[in-house]
Amino acid sequence: MQEGTSLIPDHTDVTAPGRDTAGAERMMPENCRIVGGVLARIGDKWSVLVVMNLSEESRRFNELKRMIDGISQRMLTLTLRGLERDGLVSRMVNPTIPPRVDYALTDLGRSLRQPVQALGLWALDNHAAIDQARERYDGAKG
Amino acid sequence: MQEGTSLIPDHTDVTAPGRDTAGAERMMPENCRIVGGVLARIGDKWSVLVVMNLSEESRRFNELKRMIDGISQRMLTLTLRGLERDGLVSRMVNPTIPPRVDYALTDLGRSLRQPVQALGLWALDNHAAIDQARERYDGAKG
């Protein structure tokens, strides 16, 4: 896990006393709805993967499609449209032949990079533990 | 099953130079599948909200249900089962009358706290910007 200082960029210092519970303090029912709503949009697996793959540099449509591996053309289109609508991704059309469309993160999208990558890295680091736990669970109860 | 040896060495030094892009470098198609798989489980909005609400202390079933506001009993049950299966949440049954069941984060679950809260805080901080972008988009194109 990354150092708290870099985990949440310009946000209040995560390591500040009581900051750990500050997140939970903000977890009133009202905030649950807000977080839930946002997560319903940007929290799905395709959006996260697109953001991760746009982290470094802009990518073209089929480039993303190839990198993400498993995503259908339809879902990539829909995901990119959704992210564009939410102001997280910008779409730049080069009117060449054949047409070339580049997608990149906006400022807002870049601000999402850190949280999303933290989640992605956690996934990479802990998927083995999850698989083990799952086998244990299924072995005992399944 | 996962030859974590080659794929995911145990986490290289986070503070090493270029670590920021290291996340993206690890974004090979193979890793996309892994991240996608993990995200499909723990990345849905209910799981995230449950983890956030268990961040500070253990909670009882209806306590969570009340806090999350909008979740159905069914989904809370399924979400908790899933998180338990993945080793992220522990379930402690007190054989009293009426029965009392406490849910808490495991060590693995606690390790997920930071990434998840980062995402949650981002959601709280940026949902307004997202709503604005959405209105702008819908106003222009919708």
Place this chain on the structure above:
DNA sequence: CTGCATCCTCCTGGATACTG
């Protein structure tokens, strides 16, 4: 290459009722 539109299937997830 990029990207819509259509069809069709399956899973998600809410509502409800019932047990211990």
Place this chain on the structure above:
DNA sequence: CAGTATCCAGGAGGATGCAG
């Protein structure tokens, strides 16, 4: 209080074909 079971509508998402 905690949990299971059943029903069912709606959306997610893949496959395919066509267009610019």
